[in-house]
Amino acid sequence: VRLVTGDNRHAARHVAASVDLAGEPLVGADLAACPDDQLPERIADVTVFAEVDPLQKERILTALRQRGDVVGFLGDGINDAPALHAADVGISVDTAVDVAKQAAAIVLLDKNLDVIADGIRLGRRTFTNTLKYIRVNTSASFGNVVSMSIAALLLPFLPLLPRQVLLLNFLSDIPYTTLSTDYADAEQIQHPRTVDVRTIRRFMLVYGSISIAVDLLVLGALRWWWHVSTDVFRAAWFVQFTATEIIALLVLRSNRSFLRSRPSAALAGTGLLLITVTVALPFSPLSAPLGLAALPPVVLAALAAVTLVNVAANETAKYVVPPDPTAARRVPRP
Known part of the structure; x- marks a missing residue:
């Protein structure tokens, strides 16, 4: 000064x-x-x-x-x-x-x-939330495209119908509309930052690969372990794809542990609501027009277990490849 x-x-x-x-x-x-x-x-x-x-x-x-x-x-x-x-x-x-x-x-x-400081904090929070959208959406899209391509080669039928893919994209995008309300951790707004394409690419490859591994694990269990019908397979993959992307958004929005970085009420609420709607769709009257079938309890339990494995894998990967590597490593005490 x-x-x-x-x-x-x-x-x-x-x-x-x-x-x-x-x-x-x-x-x-x-x-x-x-x-x-x-x-x-x-x-x-x-x-x-x-x-x-x-x-x-x-x-x-x-x-x-x-x-x-x-x-x-x-x-x-x-x-x-x-x-x-x-x-x-x-x-x-x-x-x-x-x-x-x-x-x-x-x-x-x-x-x-004080209004200047408030404006700077708001601008950095907006920038941080924009990066969250870019990173998670890019990695989810990368994982979905690769998983669908591999599944199309391994299966004698389409892994998901076009209308199911469109609905999946629509549902999974709804939580992104509330991302602007999300909180930013103190270290994410401590310093001004710019977009680093290399870190986004690394994020996409690492966390997209985790998503691919989970997708193929579910594919193998459904096709060669339980030998489920085509409609049940599509319903299970539909639920797993949507839930995985929403969970990834909630987990990978911060370098901190999933339990130590609280999302905004709007983001958490829409995420949980969409997971609930996705799980309920195969059991609803809309299941037949969408080409879905009710999931057996054992498949639902397996999908829940795989979701927990996905959360654990993403949390573990944070220690090797932080989701937001350009954020400050440490925030000084006021």
Whole structure:
């Protein structure tokens, strides 16, 4: 935090001391005597600038940006307009002069900087939830496509009918619509982040492979262990595909343990509701039009066991390949 003012050095020193900004003010006359190429180094450790004119404010911000800093500037007067333009983010208040408000990128309706912090937290939470969608949806799609392709080669019938695939995609996408309400762990919003395609690709391959292994395990048990009918096979795979994707979304939304990172009520509620609806469909009047059949109790129990195995496998894989590797490793105590 730096104080830049056109007031005299004594007033600047007094105000700076009241907010714990130490150091002797650097005045405008010294800035004027400093060449542009030497200015970034000259002001590196200066926290208080006094007796500066509007163009010198602009020079200060330009020099700070040349050092690689990301600069935000808060001002409300006519003299602040050049600096508001020069900053990465110019901030003003609703009671400022029109010139300052027009030059600013953000205009605060209340004289309270907490709204800036709230906006940053909300933006980082939105970014985090967007990454959750991309990672989980990509890995689920990869797993489903590979599993369906392998099953089509091994089975004398289509593993799922087109209408079943469409319904599966529709149902599994409903929890994603509530993902924007989900919470973000403290370490996920501690630092600004960008999209890393390599980590998304690694996530897709690792967790998609777990999904494929679970799908093929169920396929083998249904086809060569229980020798179920075609409609029962499709019903079991339909339930398993949907439940696996929803469970993956709830488990892989965080680097933390599934039990230590609480999802939002909307996300958890829609996820559990959709799993319930999916399990109930083969027993409903819609089963015949959809080409499904009621599942025997032993198959239902096996699917429940496989779901628990899937949760355990994903939780174990987190220790090797974190779902969100760009999140902060540790959050400092406030």
